Amino acid sequence: MHCKCSKAGGLQLMDSPRVARPINKNLKPLETEPMIGETPTLALDSWLTPNSVFYIRNHFDFPDISDSPDTDWVVNVNGSFKNPGSFTYSDLSKFPKHTQAVTMECAGNNRTDLTPRVPGNQFESGAVSTAVWAGISLSKVLESFEIDPNSKELLFEGKDSGEPEPGVKTQNFQRSLPIDVAMHPDTMLAFEMNGEPIGVEHGGPLRLVVPGWYGMASVKWVRQITALDSPFEGYFQTYKYMFRSGEIPARPVSLMQVKSLITSPMNGTDVKGDSHSISGFAWSGNAEIASVDVSTDGGSTWKPARLVGPSDKYSWRQWNFSWISTNTGHHTILSRAKDKLGNLQPAKSNWNELGYEVNGFKSICLNVI
């Protein structure tokens, strides 16, 4: 199957992201109040996303954290704990450091791919990034507070606040997690991102990092943790971040669905010669990636790609495919991923009112010249 590359004339070969070009230090902005921006397309070709181009999806303006960390950042611990109280940023120094590479994707990434279109931030493919995060396992931090064994959820509150939409009461950003997820040893209070203290733009000084989950779970500027005996029903828990399609009962968005993305060459590129290196990333919040297949004929036939590069439990996996083609003209290239639990990336995303979990095949068009 042939396609028609939409960019007039195609991109020049020199524009391939395969060779590192100076990265625009700015995100592709969607909004500035609050700050919402995608990782630029060129930067998506890298396994590690530099902090300066790691995507940002805030719900409110940046909070004032000027009192931290020099005068220490306080996190209150309350609700169903035997010893409620608080801890500070510097108290964390007594716990062992936990480091892991985590791919984080905004639940609304690729929202623009849905038909019919849905409201919300019109993300293309750049609301996904990978960083090496370091901090302390939350379960270790909370041990001495002794959680009530009957607690159902932990509620996390960020310091950011505002009206989520006109007419809705001013509130802090709040999200809860089931106890077993919150207390999993890999769920952490992070203070370091790619070897540097987490900047305020990414939720520093202290950000919850919930590996495998869409980004909304990784609450920024954490200042309060509350143990609840019943499920939390706040705005960002039961109104937003719900998968509603009308046909099935609404359900909350949680783990990242299996997905893959072609990052090189770029869509619409003219490619020369008869051997082409195609590559991209694949990830799933449910399990590690088992395989990626590539189709160079618009989905009629598929061949396996090679998984390459660093592999960490919660990070995306780079893949590569060598395509031999002597047929000049336009070609539609697709990828599909499968995770180790057998979850398959679907050809078509499941449409839903708020545009979450958009993980259908994403094609690029190449013009062989």
Next chain:
Amino acid sequence: MHCKCSKAGGLQLMDSPRVARPINKNLKPLETEPMIGETPTLALDSWLTPNSVFYIRNHFDFPDISDSPDTDWVVNVNGSFKNPGSFTYSDLSKFPKHTQAVTMECAGNNRTDLTPRVPGNQFESGAVSTAVWAGISLSKVLESFEIDPNSKELLFEGKDSGEPEPGVKTQNFQRSLPIDVAMHPDTMLAFEMNGEPIGVEHGGPLRLVVPGWYGMASVKWVRQITALDSPFEGYFQTYKYMFRSGEIPARPVSLMQVKSLITSPMNGTDVKGDSHSISGFAWSGNAEIASVDVSTDGGSTWKPARLVGPSDKYSWRQWNFSWISTNTGHHTILSRAKDKLGNLQPAKSNWNELGYEVNGFKSICLNVI
């Protein structure tokens, strides 16, 4: 065994690197012409070293690379190749990208630990860093040039040049590698460091990265690759980077020797309470790390540490040890590493004239208050 912490009064608990503090963006300078600087102590506690604090050991001033990459960077390929010629930076875009985390250590790291002292840059522990490097396997790049099967070595020349020492003729930095090492799929021409184009200060636009070897092998600003029929005998190959101790025949420095380092708490810290988290890194160029042991009594008894965090074939491994101690006063803490080939970190470094491969136990002193 008790020690006496050398820092008057010990450091404050707040100074622990366990909680990320704003990192000084500058290296600990040893020289500025050429640029030589260590990674600051606080930054050594992170698995990933940000580019701004990745150690630098140059032999000459930074070369002028202002003609690159916009007007493209040319690498000449000559000597025993069937099709000598050249390739450019942008030619690399047709090859599959190779990404890996690599720990790089200067052969002279910890030179200050030797007794009697030796000349050379007086490195403490900071001439070691880890980055995620990306580029193209050198073997793929050189395939079409068709190397002569009788070639013995590949010689790499950087664009940097000068007098290595007063009276020695002006030359470019040159180092060779045995063919099997140069053609190993993990030896790469790198253009990306932690997701960003490699800056000129780290050898960009194109740097050879030889995983497992001391840093001198990873030639910066590569502009020429020559296939040789006999061993190269240049200044940096046979005069410098040789292990000479007088007792045994001199031998060239190559793979990083097994080593470990305590990065938290810092030496001389006062620690409170009866439970202390001690951690650090371990690495070996010969194989992955198998185990790390910790002694809290100056080396009399040892207990195993836990290996934690990301694990990539050529990257250092973080380790953690929970030390329960109710004895107040000064304690000497040591670590020792073993790699998967059974190589053991020695208690005492092997003294040698130029101060390379310094990998003896490195202790810290903690004062329990």
